[in-house]
Structures are given as C-alpha cells and as structure tokens.
Amino acid sequence: MRKLGLLFLGICSQIVFAQANRFVYQVTMKPDSTDRNTIKTEIANLDIAAGNSIFYAENRLKRDSIMGRMRQTGNFNFDRTQMQNLRSNMDFIIEKDYKTGKKLYKARILRDQYAYEEDRPMDWKILPETVKIGDYKTQKAETQFGGRTWYAWFTSEVPFQDGPYKFSGLPGLIVKVEDSKGDYSFDLKESKKISEVASFDQRGSTIPLKRTAFEKQQEQFRKDPAAAVAVLSSSGGSFRIQMDPNQRKQMEDRQKEQIKKNNNPIELK
Template sequence: MKKIGLIILGLCSQLSFAQANRFIYQVTMKPDSTNRNDIKTELAYLDATPEKSIFYGEKRLQRDSLFTKVRQTGSFNFDRSQMQNLRSNIDFTVDKDFKTNTKTFTSRIARDQYAYEEDRPMEWKILTETAKIGDYKTQKAETQFAGRSWFAWFTTDIPFQDGPYKFSGLPGLIVKVEDSKGDYSFDLKESKKIAAIQAFSQSGNPVKIKRKDFEKQETLFRKDPASFMQASMVSARGGSGISAPQSRGSMRTPDPNQRRQMETRMAEELKKNNNPIELK
C-alpha cells in the first residue's frame, strides 16, 4: 500500500508540473493624456510555467477563437459590432523564456506583425513596505522602465518570478504594478490551473527586428498612417524606392470611400491614443 501511495503521489506531482498556471489581471489604462477621465479597463492573462510565460489580452483570445471557428466552418456568420467589441488596447503579446532570459514583444503596425527582443534590463529596488492584497501578503518594489516610474507588489507565496506585461525578476509573482502617474495599472484578480500555455495561430511569421527599428516604424505610422499603409501596399506589390515593411495581408484594392473612412477613423484613434505605456 505504501508503494502504491508513493506512485500515486508521483503521478499527481507529474500532472501538476505538466499543467500551466493562468493569472488573470485587470488592466486599467488612460490612453488619452488630454482626457484623463477616459479610463479603459480590460482583462489580460499571464499563462506561466517554470520555463516560460506569455502575456496577452482576453479579447485577443476571443478573436483567435472566433477566427479559428471561421476557418473550420467556412462560415463568416458574425457582424461588424461583434468585431468592434473585440477591439483591444492590449493588442500585443509578451513571451518570456526563463531558460534564455529573453522577452519577446509581438505587435501589429498597420498590416504587419513585428517581433523584437526586449534589450533593456529591469532593475528593481525592493522596499521594506508590505501590504495585504487579496489573500496575499506582498512586498513593495520599484523600478524605472521605458520612461516611467513603476511600483510593484509581489508575493513569495506564488513561486513565479514573473508578472504582467514585461515585468519580471522579483522573488515572487507580481500581484499589482502601477506607474507613478496613475496612467497604467495591472491588478491580479484570479488564478487557476490550465492544461497548457496558450498558443496563437499566426498567418505567417512576424517580422523580426530590433526594438529601435520597431519604434521607428511605429513613429512613422503614427505620423501619417495613410502614407505608411500606402507604402506598405506598394512594397507588397514589388514597388521600389519606398522603405516599408512587406505586407502579407489581402492584395485587394479597397473602395476609395471605404479607404477614406478607414483613414479618418484610424487618425482619430491614434489622436486619442497619445499616452502609450512606454514613453521612451
């Protein structure tokens, strides 16, 4: 009986190790610095194992499930409002590989997906202040990252040296992290076991570039989104003389009226999203 008990315990341990953990965060954002009453709130997931993790928005998962269903059934039986409801301010993923100590940020600019490895170290100062957040006893830490001062509360009760977005490296899971201006905050709301880390379907591989080059492309896009997208389409058709990413999207020429509406909407959205999480 003792041997059977040890075997069962061993199998349970292996099963637990094979599983992943999902930490669900509420993300609060003030993307428009000219209207601080415009507060956006979304849920985001951190799927983690001792070897790796991925951080992404809940709506990204919902969109991916919808598109998978479309591909499987061949039915496009959903309306425009459904897609509008799945639009997100967390339209990126952050993959962390703890074996290689790398963080990969993947996001879309216009029609293309880009990926870069984060090259800025996150240096924490652990403070003496403690607090009870939910069921967890936490300790405070601070860091300077990407133009903002950040304060985090971590717990050693959960043995993952990880956290939401690009935050990691503290001796326990980050339960809460917010910037000093109150523009962005990530608050742990729930955790559960899942079978495996989420894997997203990709239409082609992301364009791998350096972080500085990603930022240059993003600046060009924000400055003149219409010209950026036009250059992207010309480049995709084999045009010359224009430096732009190669697009893998549809080659169909849009209706001029639809295109103008899209450009106007895009310009308005960019104007309201003038307070990014990373300032420099």
Template sequence: MKKITIIALAFISQIAFAQTTRFIYQLTMKQDSTDQNNIKTEMAYLDATPEKSVFYGEKRLQRDSLIAKMRETRGGSFDRSQMQNLRSDIDFTIEKDFKTGTKTYSSRIGRDQYSYDEDRPMDWKILSETAKIGDYKTQKAETQFAGRTWYAWFATDIPIQDGPYKFAGLPGLIVKIEDAKGDYSFDLKETKKISSPTVFEQRGNIIKVKRTVFNQQLEKFQKDPTSFSPPSPPMSMSGNSGGMRVQTNPTQRKEFEQRMKDELKTKNNPIELK
C-alpha cells in the same frame, strides 16, 4: 523534522506549478494625456508554465476564436460588429523564457508583424512596506523602466518570478503594479489552471528587429499610418458551399483610415515613454 517539512512544501509548490497557470489581470489605462478622465480598462492573461509565460489581451483570444469559428462554418453572413466589439488596446503579446531570461515582444504595425527581444534590464529595489491585497500578503518593490517609475507588490506565496507585461524578476508573482503617475495599473483578479499556454495562429512572416528599429517604424506609422500597408478595414463576408467571399468598398477604407488617424491622436501617453 522542520527541514523535511520545508522540502515537502517546496515539492508541493513545484507540483502545483507543473501545469499551466493563467493569471488574469485588469489593466487600467489613461492613454490620452489631454483627457485624464478618459480611463480605459481591459482584461489580460498571463499563461505561465515552469519554463515560460505568454502575456496577451483577453480580446485577442476572443477575436481569434471568432475568426476560427467563422472559417469552420463557411456559411451565412459574418457580422462585422462582432469584430468591432473585440477591438483591443492590448495589441501585442509578450513571451518570456525563464531559462534564458529573454522577453520577446510581438505586435503589428500596419499589416506587418514585428517582434523584438527586450534589451533593457529591470533592476528592482525591494522595499520594507507590505500590504494585504486580496488573499495575498505582498511586499512592495520599485523600478525605473521605459521612462516611468513603477511600484509593484509581489507575493512570495506564489513561487513564480513573473508578472504582467514585461515585468518580472521579483521573488514571487507580481499581484499589482502601477506607475507613479497613476496612468497605468495592472491588478490580479483571478487565477485558474488550464491545460496548456495559448498558442496563436501565425499569419504571415514575423519581421525580427531590434527594439530601436521597431520604435522607429512605430513612430513613422503614428505620423502617417496610410504610408504603411494598413491593417484590413472592416469588411462584410458571405459564403456558400463554394467558399468565402470578402467584400470591401472605398468608403469603408476611407472611414477606417480616418478613424485610425483620430485614434492615434488620443494615444499620446503610451505605457513606454522612452
């Protein structure tokens, strides 16, 4: 009878995760090493199915929804302050294929969209320490990744070997993970069922490269962002029955490029140090 009960529970767990589950995390960041009091927070989504998952920022979803609505209406004026409010520090997506173990990181450098497959293994050391986090009984684990020591708390009650960002491979969902210095922390806040994982509209071709090449391009961009094709500056849009008209001016472009340089200076403590 005990064996039958275990099999039944396993079957129920499989049914429960047969659809897409959205795990909502709060990301806390200290991106400026010269100002430890400058703490930023953003919400991020992990949409997971039994075959794969996609991790992205909440503002990315909101921004794409706003752009789609703008294209549908094709009338009136477009308030660019709305887009400004949806600017995000989670400017990437990460897709994980559970069957192959592939983790694909995608992000924009200038106007070009790049992607690479993560080539570094994540070796976990499961520790004996346990903790109750929210409604979950969790166990602690440790790993070294990208120049940081990370401590994770995973819940075996959630039968999915995944977590936020690139983190995965523990015998249960990662409910909380933070680095040893306290610069970055992901905390699970909510779980909900959705119909299917989010699929973002792809504008332009993706440049597939190795991780080392991506980092080289990113380093060049950070040193001189104006040497790349810069992302579009804030713009005003108006339209009528004849279509949409985009208006920019040199002053907006110059201000935008200066703001980019200033922001890059304050992002000197990235999540990956090497």
C-alpha cells in the same frame, strides 16, 4: 504500499507539472493624456507553463479566435459591432523564457507581424513596505522602465518570478504594479489551473528586428497612417482586391482616430 504511495505522489506531481497556470489581471489605463477622465479597463492573462509565460489581452484572444474560424470556414460575414467591442489597447503578446531570461514582444502594424527581444534590464529596488492584497501578503518594489517610475507589490507565496506585461525578476509573483502618475495599473483578480496556455493563429511569417527599429516603424505609422494604408492596399494580393476606395478611407479615418486618442503609451521612451 510504500511503493504505491510514492508512485501515486509521482503521478500527482506529473499532473500538477503538466498543468498550466493562468493569472488574470485587470488592466486600468488612461491612454489619452488630454482627457485624463477617460479610463479604459481590460482583462489580460498571464499564462505560465513549462518554464515559459505568455501575456496577452483577453480581447486579443477572442478576436484572434473569431478570425481563425472565419479563415477556416471561408465565411467572412461577421458582426462588426462585436468585433469593434473586442478591440484592445493592448494589441501585443509578450513571451518570457525563464531559462534564458529573454522577453519577446510581438505586435502587428497593419498586416505585418513584428517581434523584438526586450534589451533593457529591469532593475528593482525592494522596499520594506508590506501590505496584504486579497489573500496574499505582498512587499513593495520600485523600478524605472520605459520612461516611467513603477511600483510593484509581489508575493513570495506564489513561486513564479513573473508578472504582467514585461514585468518580472522579483522573488515571487507580481500581484499589483502601477506607475507613479496613475496612468497604468495591473491588478491580479484571479488565478486558476488550465489545461494549456493560450495559442494564437499565426498569419504569415514574423519579422524579427531590434526594439529601436520596431519603435521607428511604429512611429512612422503613427505620423502618417494613411500612407501606410495606401502602400498596403496597392501591394497586391487579396487585400488589394477586397479594399475599395471607401473601405480604405474608412480604415484611414479609424486609424487616425485611434492614434489621436492613444497618445499616452505605456512606454514613454
């Protein structure tokens, strides 16, 4: 009986280990510094399994799934209103490797997929203040990152030294983190077991580069999105064939409007 009991416990531990954990955060943002009354909210997930995690916007996953089905079926008829509603202010994916400590940031600029490894340390100062958030007893911590002062509340009751976005390195899961100006806030709303972490449809190869090079590329696009679209539409391939002048004009106008309304990024420097 003892052997059977140990075997049962071993099987149970394997099942638990094989499962993935999903932590669901509500993200509150003020992306337009000229209109602080406009507040955006989104749901984002932190999936953890086998010593790795991935952080992403739920809308990004939904859009990716729809686009994947369209490519598989060859049917590119879709509800434009639905796709517009699934646009995200967090159009990126962040992967963390617990063993190496590496954080990989992935994002697209138009059709190109880029990835860089975060090269800035996140040095935390743990503060004495404690507070109960939901079911968790949490402790406060502070760090300077990306040109902002951040306050986090973490719990040692959840044995993952991780959190939303690039935040990690505290002795427990980050339940809440916000910047001192109140521009961005991540609040844990739910946790659950899942069979596997989310996966995203990979189109083409990912271009690896340094963080500073990515930021330069991104800044060039922000300054002149029309030029980037023009280069893309004349670069050959199916994209050029499918995009007529009216479509290109609409895309340029949409990009300009999005950039105009998103002048308060989560990282200021």
